[in-house]
Amino acid sequence: MLNLDRMAPNIIRELIRKQEITGPTAGMSKRFAQANLVILKKEYAFDFLLFCQRNPKSCPLLDVTEPGSFNPSKIAKDADIRKDIPKYRIYRDGVYTEEVTNITGYWEDDMVGFLLGCSFTFETPLIESGIPIRHIEEHCNVPMYKTNIPCEKAGIFEGPTVVSMRPMSHKDAIRAIQITSRFPSVHGSPIHIGDPSQIGIADISRPDFGDSVTIKEGEIPVFWACGVTPQAVALQSKPSLMITHAPGHMFISDVQDEKLSVL
Amino acid sequence: MLNLDRMAPNIIRELIRKQEITGPTAGMSKRFAQANLVILKKEYAFDFLLFCQRNPKSCPLLDVTEPGSFNPSKIAKDADIRKDIPKYRIYRDGVYTEEVTNITGYWEDDMVGFLLGCSFTFETPLIESGIPIRHIEEHCNVPMYKTNIPCEKAGIFEGPTVVSMRPMSHKDAIRAIQITSRFPSVHGSPIHIGDPSQIGIADISRPDFGDSVTIKEGEIPVFWACGVTPQAVALQSKPSLMITHAPGHMFISDVQDEKLSVL
Numbered sequence: 001m002l003n004l005d006r007m008a009p010n011i012i013r014e015l016i017r018k019q020e021i022t023g024p025t026a027g028m029s030k031r032f033a034q035a036n037l038v039i040l041k042k043e044y045a046f047d048f049l050l051f052c053q054r055n056p057k058s059c060p061l062l063d064v065t066e067p068g069s070f071n072p073s074k075i076a077k078d079a080d081i082r083k084d085i086p087k088y089r090i091y092r093d094g095v096y097t098e099e100v101t102n103i104t105g106y107w108e109d110d111m112v113g114f115l116l117g118c119s120f121t122f123e124t125p126l127i128e129s130g131i132p133i134r135h136i137e138e139h140c141n142v143p144m145y146k147t148n149i150p151c152e153k154a155g156i157f158e159g160p161t162v163v164s165m166r167p168m169s170h171k172d173a174i175r176a177i178q179i180t181s182r183f184p185s186v187h188g189s190p191i192h193i194g195d196p197s198q199i200g201i202a203d204i205s206r207p208d209f210g211d212s213v214t215i216k217e218g219e220i221p222v223f224w225a226c227g228v229t230p231q232a233v234a235l236q237s238k239p240s241l242m243i244t245h246a247p248g249h250m251f252i253s254d255v256q257d258e259k260l261s262v263l
Numbered sequence: 264m265l266n267l268d269r270m271a272p273n274i275i276r277e278l279i280r281k282q283e284i285t286g287p288t289a290g291m292s293k294r295f296a297q298a299n300l301v302i303l304k305k306e307y308a309f310d311f312l313l314f315c316q317r318n319p320k321s322c323p324l325l326d327v328t329e330p331g332s333f334n335p336s337k338i339a340k341d342a343d344i345r346k347d348i349p350k351y352r353i354y355r356d357g358v359y360t361e362e363v364t365n366i367t368g369y370w371e372d373d374m375v376g377f378l379l380g381c382s383f384t385f386e387t388p389l390i391e392s393g394i395p396i397r398h399i400e401e402h403c404n405v406p407m408y409k410t411n412i413p414c415e416k417a418g419i420f421e422g423p424t425v426v427s428m429r430p431m432s433h434k435d436a437i438r439a440i441q442i443t444s445r446f447p448s449v450h451g452s453p454i455h456i457g458d459p460s461q462i463g464i465a466d467i468s469r470p471d472f473g474d475s476v477t478i479k480e481g482e483i484p485v486f487w488a489c490g491v492t493p494q495a496v497a498l499q500s501k502p503s504l505m506i507t508h509a510p511g512h513m514f515i516s517d518v519q520d521e522k523l524s525v526l
Contacts, residue, residue, distance in 0.1 A: 046309040181526050263444050
């Protein structure tokens with residue numbers, strides 16, 4: 001069996017390109033940053049780039065391709081975003097139409113790819129600091145919620161911030177704030193801690209995306225801006241065509257997690 | 264005499280708008296972030312925004328206006344970038360043509376304003392940590408140098424990174440790295456320390472911009488990516504029309520310096 005967790009990112013991307021890997025990428029090329037993907041036509045690119053710039057906690061850009069280029073040269077020199085992700089989703093006018101393993105046939109000459117940081121990067125140092133991550137312990141997806149915190153609007157793009165939630169002890173929460181503050185390009189520090197109702201979450205046991213996790217006696221929920229925000233916002237704005245990765249099927253970059261820390 | 268250092272940013276902006284202040288803004292509204300300004304027509308805006316995104320150390324964006332809007336709503340709700348800067352420079356096809364105190368007559372419906380962080384913000388905490396800043400001691404402008412470090416290209420925009428230099432003791436240099444790392448949105452940590460020739464600076468006593476300062480026995484030069492980079496690069500790319508602030512005549516925002524720290 002292949003040791004996918006220790007394999008170099010470029011080797012994994014090659015296996016993905018050959019469609020020998022078509023499943024979720026969690027745990028692959030450990031310690032290398034994985035990224036969310038949003039592809040839009042040039043006519044939407046300035047507005048979306050501006051949206052990301054104005055909302056850096058939910059939309060931390062790791063790379064943006066030149067219009068028409070499918071190579072994210074800043075984070076993976078030899079990669080091709082049309083082929084190097086195990087599964088893509090196609091959205092037309094804001095409606096999800098199909099899932100595919102290669103988007104070469106969908107590519108247009110004026111498309112721009114946006115690669116956004118993913119919380120996988122900060123979960124590793126949290127775990128290594130001895131902070132248990134509940135959704136990993138319970139083998140499910142992280143719970144995510146729409147909040148009442150509006151994103152800063154940019155052109156056609158607007159909508160609420162989506163957050164991910166990790167419950168932990170109060171002591172671990174303080175340490176988690178310190179650790180994640182080091183990584184502004186993968187969502188950075190939390191945007192809320194404690195009472196969910198203050199950010200418009202009516203029922204913490206019913207996430208809008210992902211799965212519900214156990215919150216133990218004495219634990220506090222800690223909320224980070226989530227990479228689902230830009231996709232959700234882009235969809236709400238109904239661009240004529242938008243291509244994204246399928247949830248959990250991320251782009252694996254050549255950038256080591258630790259290189260993304262500011263301290 | 265007015266106490267401009269303690270005056271609120273919106274009051275200072277009003278005095279500037281009435282042209283009662285037309286000089287450099289250093290020291291005004293202390294503890295509030297000042298910003299560099301670049302205004303370009305929409306046709307260049309995506310490339311320039313992408314350039315800033317790819318070169319965050321030299322081009323840290325504090326705000327970008329909506330095309331056609333002259334209000335930098337993220338950093339100063341009631342401001343007008345056409346009037347709230349004491350002096351502007353007009354460049355046509357990359358050539359400096361005139362200096363004006365108001366650009367209302369130059370404004371076009373598709374213009375985009377880029378407001379970029381300025382090292383004034385991190386000099387305050389350096390001084391408060393007891394680190395002497397030589398160009399302030401010597402009452403001159405900070406020395407700036409073109410380096411051999413290329414910026415990441417984006418569309419028409421490309422060129423070398425410009426750095427500012429502050430000489431200090433080796434002990435202060437370590438502390439300065441810690442302090443400025445807290446402020447990624449105003450250039451963040453240094454990009455080089457020590458031997459100037461390694462980054463293509465032939466003669467440290469002859470800066471390309473600003474003034475030469477004394478480097479004392481036992482001191483080490485510390486180099487930060489500089490806000491002159493984006494202007495220099497934009498000019499080199501010869502956009503048909505570009506408007507900037509005049510050197511030292513900055514935009515004073517409503518954002519407190521300390522709010523820009525990540526830790």
